[in-house]
Amino acid sequence: MDKRFLTFFPYPHVYEGERREGTVYQWPARCEMCRNRQCERSESYELQTCSYGYDFQRVDASLLIAGILLRDRQNETKSRQKARRRATAMTSAGELNAVVGRALESAADEREWLDGERHAIVEEYRQSGRYKDDLAELLKPSIEQTFAQVHDYRQLISQIVQHVNVYLETKYPGGDSLQDKLALADDNIRSIYWAARLMEFKLLSALFLVYPEQIDDPRKKRSFRLHGAVHKYLQIYKPLMEVRSIRLRVVGDSYANLVENPDAVGVIPQAFIDNAVKYAGSGSELYVYFDESPSSIAITVESEGPEIRTEERARIFDLFYRGRAAVDTGEEGTGFGLGLAMLVGERIGAKLSFTQDEHAGANGLHKTAFRADFARPIEGEDPPSIVKARDRQPGGQSPFVT
Structure with missing residues (x-):
């Protein structure tokens, strides 16, 4: 009143x-x-x-x-x-x-x-993007405490991976690669290894929410192929795809390099693949498309998924947001992955987007595609994230200058 x-x-x-x-x-x-x-x-x-x-x-x-x-x-x-x-x-x-x-x-x-x-x-606050930094700052103390409590757990995961490596080297001596030796191992060994690697990468990804400055830290940047980074995550999720009878199709290739923090960039395809595997229908197909142009490198992950309603689309990349249909599937989730992917994308200058078919298939799911476009570094110029990092430095000096 x-x-x-x-x-x-x-x-x-x-x-x-x-x-x-x-x-x-x-x-x-x-x-x-x-x-x-x-x-x-x-x-x-x-x-x-x-x-x-x-x-x-x-x-x-x-x-x-x-x-x-x-x-x-x-x-x-x-x-x-x-x-x-x-x-x-x-x-x-x-x-x-x-x-x-x-x-x-x-x-x-x-x-x-x-x-x-x-x-x-x-709405003005949400559109400005400030809420992401504010939310990260608000959650930082509790997340730091949580990570401190699971430090031993992270060490245990690393030990599991190391023990599997030792087991494979002992059982299959010779010059074969780790991938070849894993292919020879029984299902239990492969499942343990890939489950541990998946947890390892998820814990690493969560650190970028607490310490976003590490996303574009110049000391962590190096030249790498996006194609190889994506295939690493496809390999990690392969056992889950097999359990759900999801058929993987990779279309295209990319030989161009990015100059970024590879662990940070990996958050984006990992979130796309994780989302696709989680919601794709059993027996469906998951497509990964690579595309490049003189100015950009793009990856698209396409699969079936629950409906994203019109009023939900503006928030699909918000931290901790899940659409109603996604919640109704009963799949566990927090809405963390896509939000973190957008946080990384904004930090390094990548453009994230998604599309979804209006009409559902016979199983009630919609064809959904998530795409990320990365700017290719121009010879003689700093990549976008280096420019962003330099702009945040006092006086605008190069972040490489120490």
């Missing part, structure tokens, strides 16, 4: 605990002497009569009309008869209802205006 609306309010009333006179009716002397404040203690919204015989009615949580007498109210107790004899003016039920109605309309208009203002402020 806007206090300005009460400037010409006719009845005596209590607004947010403060007793105020009406412009037409004043507080009766009896109400001024009242100590038990029966009307103010009542939480009912029904018209009631106090022990002194005066009528009162609550309009909303902040506004109470009290100290009035309705001439057409059939409730002639002795206290009410005394109040009527003392009264200099009385109102009617019709007048009271009209005033209450206008007050409620005013409150509704105010709520609508406040909701509009609140939505505009939130």
